[in-house]
Amino acid sequence: MDEEIINCQNKFNTSFYQNINQTANCGSVWDGVYCWPPTVPNTTVQMKCSDIFAAAIEHFQHYSTDDYMKYFAYRKCSDSGHWDWNSWTNYTECLTLLALQDENISRLSSIKQVLNYIVLTCSLCSLVALVIALIIFTCFKSIQCTRIRVHKNLCIALLMNCCLLIVMSSPVVVDNASLPQIDWLCKSLKALNIYSLMATILWMFNEGLLLHTRLYVSPFKSNTNSSLAIYYIIGWIFPALSVLLWAMVLEFALDFESHQCWQGYGKSKTIFIVTGPMLALLVINTGFLINIIRILFVKLKHDNNRDKVTSKTIKATALLIPLLGIQHLLFCINPSTFNLYLESFYIIINGLIQSVQGITVTILYCFTNHEVRAALNSAWSRRRISHNFGLYSSSKKRRQSSASSTSMTLAKDKVLCPLFYNQPIN
Template sequence: MQNSTLNRTRVFDYENDPTYQLLSGLRKNCFTDNVTHSTVVGDTYNENDGWCPRVFDGFSCWDETPASTTAFQPCPEFIVGFDPRRFAYKKCTENGTWYVNPNNNKHWTNYTTCVDVEDLNFRTIINSIYVVGYSISVAALVLSIIIFLYFRSLLCTRIRIHIHLFSSFAISNILWIVWYRTVVDKVVVVQNNREWCQLLHIVTHYFMITSYLWMFCEALHLHIALVVVFVKDEVAMRWFIVLGWGISLIITMIYATVRYFTPGAIERCWMDHSDTIWIIVIPVGISLMVSFIFLINVVRVLLTKLHPTPNQQASMAAKKAARAALILIPLFGLHFILIPLRPLPESPGEKLYQVASALLTSLQGLCVAILFCFTNHDVMTATKTYMSRFRRANEAIAMTGVTGGESLMNTKDHVV
């Protein structure tokens, strides 16, 4: 029992806790190195009156302050949610002591001014849009995967690529939901910057990259099927898997390694902006541009070289797939095109941009499911056939029940 109690008291390792180390350093700077940023603004005072002593309140260092004045300093930047452009303040009372909060009888610093409540509420709404949008996309994607796997007659190279694309999107969206719920919404988690949240960031970005590279595989497959034609599906599928899952892993490893060794880029669960993100943005952007070129060429072939043939249905399926992909590629690329066009913070269009970006990003999976599954001719045909067979089977069971009931009645009449 005693050992159990000791183990519980040693769970929290203060010496290795980054927040504890940061605050300890600030306290040392306050009393040993005399580092403080507080100042008295606009108040008149008599130097012969009492002075409040230098104090470290747990977040900031407050210099000696004349009685009956108020000291100000920028809000601490290391606290998630605080705006360093705003100011916290601490009152020195008439008798030269710091103001005491009557509710808890402790010295009190006013940090409430550090939080922009309106902006905080808006960002909460944006995060909710992301979570709801990703949840809708996951539901649509999982349903699509079930449909593809259930109707075995649909399985071909194109549908297998769809399944990989849908799986990468579904996993990516689930991870983003986890990210928003366990990291973004948890200030303490971001502040502590534990290894698990950094790993979650890396894994989430890996599956985000796979989604775009499998979209590239969609375009590449259409290009190969209609232009190159002589490549075997089995060989092509192996290369697609290497490209979709393997190349994404290499890009992610390079990104994680470079960012890990970049000073200041691994704080706050890697949430802060870092130029290392271009390691992801550039290859993804290139894949989108090349995909668009492939698809334009596919459309050109469909319009100029394919004529009515006995395999008209296959030609029509290829046309619809190309049209769906042509819609999706600009849709996916629009998110990257909008990055340089992002309005400045607090500008009139900034909030509209945030809402549009949240909707566009979180509902990509739903768009994929609609265009590649729910409106797919083969899927619709297979579903109608299944429903027709299901209805006929139910009718047969019902008729059997009626006939059996009549036979039983006839038998009873005969016995009587």
Template sequence: MVAQNFGIVVKLTDGSMVTFCVDTPPLEWFDMRKDDPTTFLAQLELDKKLKCSFCPRIFDKWLCWNETDAGSTATAPCPDFIPGFFPTRNAHKACLEDGTWFRHPDSNSTWSNYTMCVDHADYEWRRFIISLYEFGYFLSAFALIVSLIIFCSFKCLECTRVRIHKHLFVSFIINNILWLAWYRLVVNDPILLVNNPWWCQTLHVFVQYFMVANYFWMFCEGFYLHTLLVLAFFRSETQLLKGFYVFGWMGPVLPMIFYVYCRATDTRDETCWVEQSSWNHILSIPVCLCLVLSLGFLINILRVLLKKLKDNQKNFSSALRRNSSIGGVDNQHSLKKAVRATLILIPLLGLHYLVIPFRPDPGSKRLEAIYEVVAAATSSLQGFCVALLFCFCNSEVINVFRRRCCPRMMEDKSPTHRADNSCAPTNRGDEKAERNESI
């Protein structure tokens, strides 16, 4: 649209002349001048010969461009809400000689030049990191769904420990699927961030809720394991499970309500709430508290485990006297069990997140790149590691498949096996013994 406007010449009382452009002639001004000349300190004259040509104000869904003189180029800082854009750089928009904005020949629509906003090498790197997240979340969700089907299909696996595993797996699955939706629907669509639809903010709320719930269920895993190994007795596993259900699924509700209220009432928060805000601390505090307590559980579990291994070594004191080399071998075996227990419990309790917050300085690009790869791999593949360690590599699950696939072989190897092919511990003592043995 060509913006041809009338030029208004303002003759001031001191005799000086000022010219400016308007969209339509202000005819009422001249009527008022004729009726009551004293109301004007200046005399207005309409110069019909003078034409002003400029590009009108326009919003391209990313930036608002002001009126620009024909034949010039408008400049504006790059938007800071677009991933990969540098706000310190400038975007450009060309206004042609005829007072129209430049149109791209391919789309035949007005086009703003944002190419200078992007560091293309950095953009490609960010795309690689996002792809790494998407691959990890997809692989984890698939492995966890298969694991959940296995746990639900074989009733002989049913026990308190597996019930907690199933709820943890569900929180992982939903969390991973929601993150995939977030990356696909929101992160890759900058225009959506500008429009800021209600469903986008709703998706953000669900992503944050299930992320916090996932941490809470990791805490439940650590608390149950700590109770099982460290405490000699507790009243009722049924009551304990009910407490886990309430804490794991209802615990995140209160901080989420406070978080949503604060972000919804903050007028600065737009762009689907994708930007980091000080309100994120509302969710970070309970998550960090769960991680710190889980770390305490791990330390105490390892202390008890090493003490039990040390007590078992004393039972072989007579053998140690006969052969001094046995002691070294037994110590190495105990150390290996402790290291294995630590490596297994770290992904289950989410303790690798205690290292991720320590991001290198922005100036060290190589360290920052290593950090981003490690953070993407550990965060997105945590669910896969948990499914691998606690389902696919679980001796009970393996024995179930062996009994179903090769029942005769199992009868030959273990003639005293249970008649009902049960694989779950029948009581708390059996479960505690199997947990000690598995670690």
């Protein structure tokens, strides 16, 4: 408390407040909650409750809405130059703000609880779909190419993200707990989650880079192995280095090791170490999409059957959006700092997009892919032919075996009990 009083007195040791102190005896004061500035006599000073609580309460959620900005705390300096009301601060309106804050926290907690169930369910569905897609991409050698390999690595990144979402959501669903209380495990899960998200975004960038170079110019065309190595460096090595740098800066350079599970890391400027490259690559993917649309419409002008081609072009463009991850640009800004109502929609929609994008990618680029369907149909046809041939061979063997058995029986019966033997008539 003494330290807070000293800090409050030192806070207003500027030339501006020194001039006020010369004409006022109501000096700066620490009331146990907030440091009030020097005030001239016969003046009632007011401060916004949201600003007071943002400075006094560690995890107070500050919103720039009218509901939060209309509440004030008051302190009066009397005519004699002393703090009036027995040096009491009127925090009556702030109690209303605290009740509103508790109501919003309770509402957001309920929304997050429901969201955890939704994320867990959708992530499990995505997990199953991604495993099936990876089995198909791996087992069918006839569809192996650079594009399918990029699809496969994107599925692996999405699978990693789904697994981490399931792990991080399960404790909340099972026993209404938060993340594991083991600090190093909690930090590791957060770092791996950010790595999987960053790897997903970068493999989406690789998808856009591959498609754009195939349509426009292909610098990697000469050597497939070198192009795959570049894709692997972009998709796996770069996010690993970025997340490692971010974690080291957060843990050692900014004294975040004292924060349990890096609480509040999203408000730190270090988050741009990982979010900056992701946003930049998503913007580049948007440029790729615009250029791809331009190329498609240029080709459309030279096609006679425009209606059919136009519908296909629109469909192909719509399918590219989830593949290139452009939908993430809509949720790069969290509205929690300026609108508490939009924050609820942001949490729900962002959680849904992360949990169902595995299903979306596998449906669009595996289960409905013409090459994959052709390979599956070919495998099914071969299996049916093999099965029918096996049935035919088995039936033929059974008929041959039956005929042989009948012949042996007839021969045996003819010896022991001849059917066509007539005894002589006496």
